[in-house]
Amino acid sequence: MKKRITLKQIAKELNYSISTVSKALKNSPEIGIDAKTKIQAYAKLYNYKPNNVALSLKNRKTKTIGVIIPEMVHYFFAKVIIGIEKFAKKKGYNVIISLSNESFEKEVINIETLVDGQIDGLIISLSKETLLKQDFYHINETIDLDIPIILFDRISSNVYCDKVIIDDVEGAKKATNHLIQNGRKSILLITTEDYVSVGNLRTTGYIQALKENNIELDTDLIIKVEDKKSTEEELHNIEERINEVLKLKSNIDGIFAVNEIYAASALKVLKKNNIKIPEEVGVIGFTDGVISRFSDPSLTTVDQNGEKIGKQACKLLIERLNNTNNIPYQTKIIETSITSRESSK
């Protein structure tokens, strides 16, 4: 093993002081030309690289951004991260990612480990468990420590910081309207329990769209899924419930699912029951992911523009990082758009 060379060693070897070496390596005008060349040559030869830990201990700056997301399998999060990475790279920041696995405890641990020393700022999408507990102490404490946090997608109004979201209500409205404009009248909503903010908001959008189109709300047409983790077992559960409602309400002619897993499940149940898509039932999902693209029929979806979200979040963060004076907190809303595919006509 070849230990990394330090300033001290260079200094000793070349008979300069540590500070001279340090300055020479930073090309400080204080240092004489030959000292500089000699030191720089030696450093290059031995492949000197400053020890970042020591640097952060001094500067409290790491030029890296931490991202905490609930899980990796969602295409949406992948997209967001691509957006973050692109922007960060342009600005000379590095990105590291941590997973909360939808767990409150893991989220707390992740923040703790990242916060001291590893990162300058954080971009977070809250875990379901955190949303359920409504405990944001770890977030607020971090902000208090002057580590900027940007929340995206899964946010809470009980945290004061910059946020990037899509207009979930509007997106859900668009989706529902899309089905209504296709002549659908009896639209099944597959959503999450209310504590998941996005589920909640999308439900609101659905209800608003119905109201605006003078369609009476039938609460039997709303399936609220308790989704802590999307395990094989739970998937099966969801399908069961969709199946039941489908049996109960034979006049259903549209389905709006608040994510693509639910939408895909709906597709599956529909096909199993030999119901023609989109002729008999039109289906629309939320989140433009791999499943939607590759499903058969391919799924019409509300595209969340994950990459834009990531870019915006990263931009807000870096702005805040460069402005120690207090800019007021902002909430940016990213437009959604409908990606029309085979599952709706």
Next chain:
Amino acid sequence: MKKRITLKQIAKELNYSISTVSKALKNSPEIGIDAKTKIQAYAKLYNYKPNNVALSLKNRKTKTIGVIIPEMVHYFFAKVIIGIEKFAKKKGYNVIISLSNESFEKEVINIETLVDGQIDGLIISLSKETLLKQDFYHINETIDLDIPIILFDRISSNVYCDKVIIDDVEGAKKATNHLIQNGRKSILLITTEDYVSVGNLRTTGYIQALKENNIELDTDLIIKVEDKKSTEEELHNIEERINEVLKLKSNIDGIFAVNEIYAASALKVLKKNNIKIPEEVGVIGFTDGVISRFSDPSLTTVDQNGEKIGKQACKLLIERLNNTNNIPYQTKIIETSITSRESSK
């Protein structure tokens, strides 16, 4: 903003020396009971948390593991990370993830930023570009610095370290045999260019299976895809090529694709040509991902057991971290298994 309290401040406030405070907080038996209680109470009151940067500067230990993967959208990588996370958590390690985006340069930068200070060891799946360039200086240099690296899935024999792989040749053989046992004789292989080690090995497995079953190899039945990134455009390209071969060779009755994107593309082309799956053509993919599960027909696949790979990699890493004496490098091979679904009968 509320700055984090330090040992120094506690010491001053309570009129002890810094080292006494340090020891008291670690419950050292050296320290008197009342000093201890007083200090601990004060620390708790002011929510003292040790500064990890300072700690790593001393110990050169961070208790965190870095993972570098080429991209996030692959379900396989997500699975591996789940495996890593689970095992790491059990052992008291934290995990941070970085993306290379299949880029050599990004991989180098990621390693550099992680290596100093952020992590104790690294688990990496090499980027395609790195594999193409065959430049492993950054990896070898890191190992030289005594930062253990475990390579998984996308590895190279030019790097000496622990590795975790599946038996790609064997897996591909299983897949091909699966089709042959279904009575297929003319099997199309959709694979990558040879520099991607996994593609290469799977091609070998395919060829071996044919040989063992006395089926003559027809190189026209092999499509090698140049896949740097799986963009929308490239996907289209792949479909085109499959389509051409299908036209050219009308007797094709089986398709083996070395990943699920290719398999899904094959499905799509087949359906477009009104070819019945699995009656006329059986299809099998590699990697048990979301697409395979949700496609129609659902895809039979070779399951790579990503979670097991992750667990094994993490185990090897932590073992090495705890054993400064040199254990010889190992290469662990994880079993594959066929997950039978609708696309093959």
Next chain:
DNA sequence: TTGAAAGCGCTAACAG
């Protein structure tokens, strides 16, 4: 133009 010294927050050997 160069260097000594202090300090970032913490640990640990050693002294008292």
Next chain:
DNA sequence: CTGTTAGCGCTTTCAA
């Protein structure tokens, strides 16, 4: 039982 001191690698002020 408690404190002094040196040191991890680096930057920066101040003095020479």
